[in-house]
Amino acid sequence: MFDVDFLVDRVFPSLNAGLWMSVKLIVPSAVFGLLFGVIIGIVRVFGKPWMQRVANAYTALFRGVPLLVQLFILYFGLPNIGIYLEPYAASVLGFILCSAAYNSEYVRGALLSIRQGQLSAAQALGFSTMQTLISIVVPQAVRRALPGCGNEIVYLIKYSSLAYVITCIELTGEAKVLASRTFRFTEVFLVVGAYYLFLVTVASWLLHKVEERFHIPGFGRPRQ
Amino acid sequence: MATPESVTTSGTPILRLENIGKTLGGKRILSDISMDVDKGELKVLIGPSGAGKSTLLQCINYLIPPDEGHIRLEGRVVDASRKSELYAFRQQVGMIFQDFNLFDHLDALSNVSIALRKVRGMSRKAAAERAMAELERVGLANRATLYPAQLSGGQKQRVAIARALAMDPKVMLLDEPTSALDPELVGEVLAVIRDLARGGMTMVMASHQMDFTRALAHEILFMERGSIIERGSPAELLAPGSGTRTADFCSRLTDLCEECS
Ligand SMILES: Nc1ncnc2c1ncn2[C@@H]1O[C@H](COP(=O)(O)OP(=O)(O)OP(=O)(O)O)[C@@H](O)[C@H]1O
Ligand SMILES: [Mg+2]
Numbered sequence: 001m002f003d004v005d006f007l008v009d010r011v012f013p014s015l016n017a018g019l020w021m022s023v024k025l026i027v028p029s030a031v032f033g034l035l036f037g038v039i040i041g042i043v044r045v046f047g048k049p050w051m052q053r054v055a056n057a058y059t060a061l062f063r064g065v066p067l068l069v070q071l072f073i074l075y076f077g078l079p080n081i082g083i084y085l086e087p088y089a090a091s092v093l094g095f096i097l098c099s100a101a102y103n104s105e106y107v108r109g110a111l112l113s114i115r116q117g118q119l120s121a122a123q124a125l126g127f128s129t130m131q132t133l134i135s136i137v138v139p140q141a142v143r144r145a146l147p148g149c150g151n152e153i154v155y156l157i158k159y160s161s162l163a164y165v166i167t168c169i170e171l172t173g174e175a176k177v178l179a180s181r182t183f184r185f186t187e188v189f190l191v192v193g194a195y196y197l198f199l200v201t202v203a204s205w206l207l208h209k210v211e212e213r214f215h216i217p218g219f220g221r222p223r224q
Numbered sequence: 225m226a227t228p229e230s231v232t233t234s235g236t237p238i239l240r241l242e243n244i245g246k247t248l249g250g251k252r253i254l255s256d257i258s259m260d261v262d263k264g265e266l267k268v269l270i271g272p273s274g275a276g277k278s279t280l281l282q283c284i285n286y287l288i289p290p291d292e293g294h295i296r297l298e299g300r301v302v303d304a305s306r307k308s309e310l311y312a313f314r315q316q317v318g319m320i321f322q323d324f325n326l327f328d329h330l331d332a333l334s335n336v337s338i339a340l341r342k343v344r345g346m347s348r349k350a351a352a353e354r355a356m357a358e359l360e361r362v363g364l365a366n367r368a369t370l371y372p373a374q375l376s377g378g379q380k381q382r383v384a385i386a387r388a389l390a391m392d393p394k395v396m397l398l399d400e401p402t403s404a405l406d407p408e409l410v411g412e413v414l415a416v417i418r419d420l421a422r423g424g425m426t427m428v429m430a431s432h433q434m435d436f437t438r439a440l441a442h443e444i445l446f447m448e449r450g451s452i453i454e455r456g457s458p459a460e461l462l463a464p465g466s467g468t469r470t471a472d473f474c475s476r477l478t479d480l481c482e483e484c485s
Contacts, residue, residue, distance in 0.1 A: 117325035120287050121384075125339040125391060126315035128307065135342050140329045216329050218373025 003187070010178065011191050018174030019195055025088070025160045025170055026199070029095035030153045036096065037103020037149065038142070044104060045111040046133065055104070062101035068162055070094050075166040087168035091160075099156050106148030110141040143219045150207035157199050171195055236299040237262050238426050239317075239395050244283055245292030246276075246450075253279050254290070254450045261395065264424040268437045270470060271447035277430035278322075280447070281397045284428065285317045286310060297394065315343060318388030318396040323404050324380040326372040326387075332359060332379075333368040336387045344391070358386035362416050378409030385416055396420070398429035434474050438462060446470040 043055040062070065075090040085093065114137055122132040164173025171192060179188040237260035246254040254276050261267055269277045282288040284295060286304045294301050302313045326335050336355035340346045346354070359365050362382040372380055381401055388396060401417065402410040414436050421427065421440045431437060437444060438458045446454040446461070446469055454461060454470050461470040 115325070117321060117323055118327055120282075121319070121321065121325035121327070121387075122339075123287055124285055124314055124317070124319035125387070126311045126343045127339065128311055131342050135338060136327055136329075140327075143329065217371040218328055 006182075006184065006187065007191070010182065011188055014174045014178050015171060015188075015191060015195060018169065018171035019199075021088075021168070021170040021174075022157075022160055022199070025091055025095065025163055025168070026157055029092055029099060029160070030156055032096045033099030033152070033156065034103055034149055036100035037152075038107050038138075038145075040100055040104035041107025041111060041141070041145070042133065042138070044108045046129075046137075059101045059104050062097050063105070067094065067098050067159055068165060070098060071162060071166050087163070087166050090166055091163035091168045095156060095160065095163075098159075099152055102152050102155075103145070103149050106145040106152065107141055109148070110144035111137060113144055114140050140219075143214055143216065146207075146211055146214065150204075150211070153203055153207065154200055157203060158196065161196075235262075237296075238298055239284070239428070240296040240299075241284065241293065242296070243293040244280070244290045244295070246279060246283055246288065246290050248279070248288075252450055254283065257293070257450075257452055259445065259452070259455075261426055261428060263426055265442045266421045266427045266429065266440055267443045267445060268441040269428065269430040269445050269447055270432065270437070270473065272473070274449075275447040276450040277447055278399050279450075281319070281399050281428065281430060284397055285314050285319055287319075311343070315339075315391050316394045318391060318393030320381070320384055320388060320396065320398040320401045322400045324372075324377070324384045326375075326380055326383055328372050331369050331371050332364060332375065332383045332386075335372070335383055336390050339387065340390055354390055355386070358390045359383070361389065362386045363412075376409060377405045378412045381405065381413045382416055385413075385420075389420075394426065396425055396427045396429075398427060398431070400430050400432070402431070402433060432477055434462075434477060444470060446473065 040055050040058065043051050044059070045052075047055060071090065071094045074085060074094050075087065078085060078090075118136055118140075119132055122136050127135070160170065161172035163170050164176065167173075169177065175188050175192040179185045182188070239261040241257055241259050244254055244257040245252075257280060259267065269280065271277055279288055283290040286295075286302070289304055296302070297313060297316060302309065304310045304313075327338065330338060333352060333355050336358050337348075337351040340351035340354055341348060344351075356365060356368060359368055362385055364379060364382055364386065367375060367379060367383075370379075372383075375383065385401075398417065402413050405413065410433070414433060417427075417429070418436070418440060441458050443455060444458055444461050445452050448469070454468055456468075456470075460466065461468050462474060463471070
């Protein structure tokens with residue numbers, strides 16, 4: 001069934017271009033999604049009451065509305081109020097906002113799991129609130145949130161395929177174009193599946209390395 | 225060795241509590257607590273569960289800010305509304321908690337050195353050297369690279385003591401430092417505290433370790449429902465037939481211990 005010439009001449013070149021676009025979508029979304037997720041998670045636990053309310057509302061909104069609908073609003077809706085986003089910008093923005101909301105949930109859980117006693121101990125030693133956050137709370141919370149946030153990155157790799165719906169042609173988009181031109185859906189989408197599997201495998205491996213690098217006895221799963 | 229008699233009662237006390245009161249959730253937790261703690265003195269707080277011992281100790285370093293009264297360190301009233309003054313004050317008052325409260329993500333050495341680096345601004349190297357010296361003092365130099373999850377309860381509490389000592393506190397507050405420990409680990413922690421007492425460290429300690437208290441306390445403060453209802457030397461309060469609430473409470477405590485052992 002696999003036609004090597006078709007794969008080499010048509011499938012790989014267009015999918016590789018799509019893969020590159022996917023990577024350009026995923027990497028900044030993952031980095032900033034994590035960064036904002038950590039900040040929003042901290043605000044949700046340690047912020048002033050009004051800041052907590054804003055951050056909670058943000059999280060509820062972006063976790064509660066389907067990502068596709070968010071992307072439609074960013075791309076098709078914002079022009080109504082005079083804001084025009086490129087498909088790529090709209091996609092990355094949508095992904096960052098969404099994964100930040102999910103990551104903030106993991107970070108919040110991790111922060112709440114840090115025992116009040118450790119905060120009292122830091123205060124008793126003369127730490128300021130900010131120093132306590134930076135030296136005690138965040139290093140522990142990041143470690144506890146890492147598995148969850150890693151999971152979120154794996155999801156992000158897969159939901160990045162939604163970008164093609166707002167005409168940012170990435171891996172899935174290229175595949176769809178190619179498949180409808182050639183009507184060879186099976187081959188094209190099997191290869192696309194393999195590409196995503198590859199991306200997820202690389203990401204999982206990297207995340208595992210990071211977890212290992214930051215491993216401390218008593219945190220998360222024991223080192224194998 | 226500092227015996228109870230050798231404490232000077234003249235001059236300003238290191239720590240003075242003046243009419244401390246605290247209400248939490250509409251409930252009066254502490255009322256009108258006053259005491260003077262002189263240099264080198266060990267005061268032991270005793271009393272039933274819920275008497276307010278932990279709350280009082282946490283009021284002293286403003287982990288729970290008192291609503292009434294004043295706290296003086298070496299004669300100066302602490303103005304806790306000024307953050308920098310509060311942080312500077314807390315550096316001079318060491319605190320030991322019942323459940324250790326070590327920083328879980330740091331090894332023993334870093335648990336001791338982190339405040340030296342972040343709060344005192346010492347260099348990494350100088351802080352590590354000082355931390356090592358403190359770990360040696362509590363007999364844990366060979367455990368410096370272990371994390372809290374790898375230490376026994378007694379070892380954790382000794383690291384916590386080293387962490388407080390590294391800040392050169394003028395006073396130490398100890399909240400039932402051995403009550404979360406398995407019985408066989410109590411001795412090693414009490415030995416460290418005993419050495420501190422003999423070395424002249426000023427301490428206020430909530431404890432139900434009666435043998436230790438009898439031997440080392442300069443004064444026992446018996447608390448109940450947020451007030452100090454009896455105070456005096458162990459000899460006065462614990463003498464057989466003295467008829468004090470303290471003696472009564474302690475004899476019941478001893479019966480309890482004999483029952484469970
Ligand atoms: N945040 C709070 N709000 C309301 N009540 C509180 C609060 N914290 C403590 N209390 C109450 O204050 C009282 C004193 O508590 P505290 O922990 O100081 O007692 P304790 O003498 O240390 O007891 P234990 O021997 O059990 O440690 C208790 O009745 C407790 O229920
Ligand atoms: Mg208590």
